Amino acid sequence: MTLDLFRLLIDFGLFVLIWIVQLVIYPSFVHFSAENLFVWHQKYTQRFSIVVMPLMLSQISIALLQLIQAQNWYTISSSVIIVVLWLTTFKIFVPLHFSIHNNKPIEKACEKLGTKNWMRTALWTILIILSVIFFTQNHI
Known part of the structure; x- marks a missing residue:
């Protein structure tokens, strides 16, 4: 598997996760009572971190390696987006998740x-589009 294909697959995985x-x-957080959300949120963040952090x-890591290998429209723009x-x-x-984890004003944190997550959703969507364009230009 090439580095570009591996990067495309990772970008796609994060794109799916963010959506x-x-x-x-x-949106499901509003269906929990404060007490139940507090309990669920502790489990959710631990489990989700196991998937999202790697x-x-x-x-x-791959974006940095690609940027070191070549400085072009894709490596520069994707690195900026990732940062x-x-x-x-x-x-x-x-900090918002810590607020829920610490049982602080949950309603405002959930809202x-x-x-605010629409910003990350848009950025990961732009990133997968750039990755698909780059990959198809260079490998198909």
């Missing part, structure tokens, strides 16, 4: 997760 989060997981670490995704994830979303 599931946006359309299914975050993908995100692989994505940023923005990491920054928003750890500056906005991790913010759903509305």
Whole structure:
């Protein structure tokens, strides 16, 4: 498997995950009582991290390697998008999840997760489009 194909598959996996989060997981939070959400959220974040962190670490590692190998429209733009995704994830979303995890104002945190996540959803959608374009230009 080539590095470009591996990157395309990882980008696709994160694209699918973010849309599931946006359309299914975050909207489902409103159906929990505060107590049940607190209990579920602890399980959800542990389980979800097992899936998403290896993908995100692989994505940023491969993007860095691709950027070192060649500086072109794809490697530069995708690297910028990935850095923005990491920054928003750890500056906005991790604190919101910690707020739920610590049983702090859950309603506002859940609402913010759903509305602010559209930014990440859009960025991962743009990223998969760029990856598909790059891959098809170079391998098909």
